[in-house]
Amino acid sequence: MRQPWRVAIVGGGITGLAAAVRLADRAPAGTEVTVYEQSGVLGGKLRTGELAGGPVEFGAESFLMRDPAGGESAAVALVRRLGLAGDIVHPSVGQAALVVDGGLRPVPGGTLVGVPGDLAKVTAVAEPAADADRDAGRPLLAPDADVSVGALVRARFGDAVVDRLVDPMLGGVYAGRADDLSLATTMPALARAARVEHTLLGAVRAAQAAAPRAPGEPVFGTLAGGLSRLVEAAATAGGATIRRTAAVRELTPTATGWRLTVGPTRDPELVDADAVLLAVPARPAARLLAGVADLAGAAATVGELDYASVALVTLALPRPELPALSGFLVPATEGLLVKASTFFTTKWGHLARPDGLALVRASVGRYGEEASLQVTDDDLAEAVHRELSKVLGVPLPAPVARHVQRWGGSLPQYTPGHLDRVAAVRAALRGAHPTLALAGAGYDGVGIPVCVRSGATAAEEIITALGGSA
Structure with missing residues (x-):
């Protein structure tokens, strides 16, 4: 393989950015990495915004500190690699509640x-x-x-x-x-x-014993200043070329690698690459795979994965009466629109406001109930405010500001046999096109650590397929 390598990463979420960082660390010097992001915003479901003059997460709010084997999670490792480990903060309040028969009960321990x-x-x-x-x-x-x-x-x-x-x-x-x-x-x-x-009791206890946690050890962490800092640092750390508003519409194998068709139909740009890493959700990945003649079966399998849509409604409330909880979860049997709520400025002490303003976020939307989201932002925010007041048993003050973030088709729904189907797709890719890799939540699971690990693993596969690291 001639040098330098040219690697195209399709998708500028945390998976694709983590892959770019791993390529920068492990691929031979001079490797050219380009990240193509269809939207104008990097980070995927990691998005820090501002509400009522303070930072708030409009997507994922935290990452697990440890991996299932008990070591530091891939997210923590990436944070450390990017020089941000000193900015990790942990929840100040860890106790959450469940809504049961209309009231709040503490989430039991030991589960x-x-x-x-x-x-x-x-x-x-x-x-x-x-x-x-x-x-x-x-x-x-x-x-x-x-x-x-x-x-x-x-x-x-x-x-x-x-x-x-x-x-x-x-x-x-x-x-x-x-x-x-x-x-x-x-x-x-x-x-x-x-x-x-x-x-099952024995299995739960065995799983817990396999990754013991010291008393008081934090489960979750985030970054002071917001998780968009992780996105920004990853986007610059590896020296990759970042192409925003650059939709990859077609993928074609060539004698030496791949040709990507990028941009609008009327004025397409053709880009050659030695390897391609697809770090996009299943449906756009399936559309690209379907254009490769011998990957029709793999494309069909990938395209079968379904997703749930959700909305995150954040309210800025002046001095509300909130319990000393991180938030609460709502069983579907309770018949509420809200499925979970986080008391942001209670849970995350570093976000506490001296003026007493509280940020409360609610998650709305369950798989198969997308019709519940087909209302205006105002109606959604009003419904959330009404249900929060009902659950807490006190009328909450009117919000001084609110934000509604809609994530359409954002959460993969993994039915039994998912891992076997993904393994079969990846085996087909390795057999026919080893310089094409899949990574992301649609294949390996949700959560920042899983996505980071997925991107890094796919990058290693690309490096191996192209001839090994430096």
């Missing part, structure tokens, strides 16, 4: 994404089924099996634990339902333990 490791600790929220989690003399899951989270937990702990605890926890992350979401994708540590343990 794994809501799945109990001690049934006695969850009885205030949900009464587990009696004697259902019996040892049948074999592991809960076969070695290659995958099931929905809801199917496994309902069979072992009963409906109440799923509906009142597991479903709202997963809904807060994925905007989906426990009965539809893949255990292996959304809860990989529990899936691994379930292939060994004979009871």
Whole structure:
């Protein structure tokens, strides 16, 4: 392979930017990396804005500090690589609540994404089924099996634990339902333990023991000044060329690599590259793959992945009566539009305002309920204000400012078997076109650490396919 390499990254979210940083660190000197972002804004679902004179996140608000194996997460590693580790801050208030029968109850401790490791600790929220989690003399899951989270937990702990605890926890992350979401994708540590343990209690405890956490150790972190700082630092760290408002419309294999068709139909730009890394959601990725003759099957598989749409409504409230909580989650059985809320200026002490103004954010929208979002921003904000007042039991003051951020088709819905389907697609790419890689939340899971790791891993695959690192 001639030098220098030319690598095209399609997608300027945190996945694509993390890939660019890894290429800068590991590819031979002189490698030319270009990031093509269809919109005018980098960062994808990481977007720090301003409301009532203070910073607030209009997308993801934090990252996990540790990875499933117990080491520092890929997000923390990237923050450190970019020289921002000294700016990591942690929540000041960690206790969250669940809305149960119209009132707030503390989220019980000792659970794994809501799945109990001690049934006695969850009885205030949900009464587990009696004697259902019996040892049948074999592991809960076969070695290659995958099931929905809801199917496994309902069979072992009963409906109440799923509906009142597991479903709202997963809904807060994925905007989906426990009965539809893949255990292996959304809860990989529990899936691994379930292939060994004979009871669900045993599997939860084994998964927790595999990555013990010291008392008081923070689970989440963010950056002082907002997560857009991570985006900006990653965009400049690797020296990649950043192309905003540059839609890649077609991908064509050539004798030496790839040709990208970029820009408007009437005035397209043709760009040659030795390798391409697709760091875009499944549907645009599928459209690009479908243009490659021998990847029609892979394109169809990728295109089947569905997404949920959500809206984030942030209200700036003058001196409201808020409980000392980070926020709350809402089970779908409560019949509310709001599925989760964060008391931003309570949870994040560094955002506390001396004037007593509080920022409260609510998440609206569940998979399959997109019609609930088909209202004006004003109507959505009014509905959120009304429901928050109802849940808290006190009329909240009128907001002095508000912001509605709509994320259409933003959260992947991983049905059982998702990881096997992704593995088959990647095997097809490696077999036919090893210089083409897929990365991002649509394939490997949601959350900043997962997306960073996905981008970095895809970058390593590109480096290997082109002949190895420097």
